[in-house]
Amino acid sequence: MSVARSSPSDPGRGAADLLLRLVFAAIFGTTGFLLGRELYLKILSQHVATEFWQLACLVAAPVVGAVVGVVLVPSAHRIFETELHHVERAIDRLAPGELVGGAIGLVTGLVVAFLVKSVLFEFVAFAGPTGGYIAIALYLIFSLFAAFLGARVGAKQRVSLARVAGGSATAAGGEPKLLDTSVIIDGRVLDIVRSGFIEGPLLLPRFVLRELQLVADSGDPLKRTRGRRGLELLGKLQELTPIEIVERDPEEITEVDAKLVRLAQERGAKLVTNDYNLNRVAQVEGVAVLNINELANAVKPVLHPGDELRVAVIREGREIHQGVGYLDDGTMIVVENGRRLIGETVDVNVTSALQTNAGRMIFARPRRGERA
Numbered sequence: 001m002s003v004a005r006s007s008p009s010d011p012g013r014g015a016a017d018l019l020l021r022l023v024f025a026a027i028f029g030t031t032g033f034l035l036g037r038e039l040y041l042k043i044l045s046q047h048v049a050t051e052f053w054q055l056a057c058l059v060a061a062p063v064v065g066a067v068v069g070v071v072l073v074p075s076a077h078r079i080f081e082t083e084l085h086h087v088e089r090a091i092d093r094l095a096p097g098e099l100v101g102g103a104i105g106l107v108t109g110l111v112v113a114f115l116v117k118s119v120l121f122e123f124v125a126f127a128g129p130t131g132g133y134i135a136i137a138l139y140l141i142f143s144l145f146a147a148f149l150g151a152r153v154g155a156k157q158r159v160s161l162a163r164v165a166g167g168s169a170t171a172a173g174g175e176p177k178l179l180d181t182s183v184i185i186d187g188r189v190l191d192i193v194r195s196g197f198i199e200g201p202l203l204l205p206r207f208v209l210r211e212l213q214l215v216a217d218s219g220d221p222l223k224r225t226r227g228r229r230g231l232e233l234l235g236k237l238q239e240l241t242p243i244e245i246v247e248r249d250p251e252e253i254t255e256v257d258a259k260l261v262r263l264a265q266e267r268g269a270k271l272v273t274n275d276y277n278l279n280r281v282a283q284v285e286g287v288a289v290l291n292i293n294e295l296a297n298a299v300k301p302v303l304h305p306g307d308e309l310r311v312a313v314i315r316e317g318r319e320i321h322q323g324v325g326y327l328d329d330g331t332m333i334v335v336e337n338g339r340r341l342i343g344e345t346v347d348v349n350v351t352s353a354l355q356t357n358a359g360r361m362i363f364a365r366p367r368r369g370e371r372a
Contacts, residue, residue, distance in 0.1 A: 036065025176267055322335065
């Protein structure tokens with residue numbers, strides 16, 4: 001599940017650097033040559049009297065200018081690469097929706113600036129050359145303002161753009177599902193995907209995978225086992241459905257839960273989790289959530305007062321004379337007057353049910369004829 005990255009020794013990158021240096025050498029050499037010639041025509045030719053020195057300066061000035069331009073190429077290349085790296089990192093921190101929105105806003109701002117220039121600034125040119133210069137300066141300033149404003153406003157529309165992309169994804173084969181660490185370690189998502197209740201592309205953020213690897217390398221044996229089980233589950237999931245590793249990592253956000261919510265908003269994805277707090281935060285932020293625990297509670301059998309069950313009483317209850325047993329799905333059965341029945345499997349009648357945050361609790365009493 002690793003993503004190939006270009007290394008500094010990549011032949012493609014080396015060829016690109018060489019080509020860039022050659023382009024810089026051509027630009028700087030030509031510029032130096034032209035500046036050297038202008039220097040001779042404007043200054044040196046007026047201060048050199050003899051024909052020999054006139055010819056020498058005519059040849060030497062452009063050549064020296066070209067050599068100086070070529071000498072400056074390495075420094076210019078380093079500055080270019082440094083600034084390009086900063087811009088690349090800034091773009092990496094943007095979501096696809098922000099990039100698209102910013103580009104649309106930038107183009108819109110430039111179009112508006114052009115229209116305003118053609119309508120409002122034409123009258124300034126009537127003032128002669130000075131008015132023309134003023135019009136050009138005002139147009140450049142207004143164009144920069146409109147471009148930056150359009151780019152910023154467009155970038156803020158990332159959520160609506162993501163929803164549009166999510167709508168097209170739905171038509172193409174299902175909304176993407178974003179997995180968090182807890183649901184991977186839990187493991188039940190594998191059976192849910194296998195059964196077909198979750199479909200569509202699965203998204204796994206790189207920072208979630210990194211967190212899972214830290215759990216698998218933990219010094220705590222219990223955490224280490226859970227982390228390794230989660231990594232094995234990812235391998236089995238890949239056999240059932242494609243998993244996209246999302247490299248996007250909002251560096252301005254430190255909490256993993258907040259990063260997941262932001263990523264779900266940007267990709268128009270549903271968040272798959274069994275974390276109660278993350279579930280609530282996502283709902284407040286308007287992100288659709290598929291909670292594994294809620295699904296498990298929803299598919300548990302519905303029991304009503306009077307229904308009959310057969311349950312093994314395995315331990316004492318909290319109150320006197322109570323016994324406790326469990327159904328196959330983990331539902332707790334509290335048997336009244338069942339303390340004497342510990343270690344036995346008995347038939348009981350349901351008397352009531354209680355829903356708690358931890359799950360459902362069923363109260364029952366032994367059927368007539370059972371030893372109480």
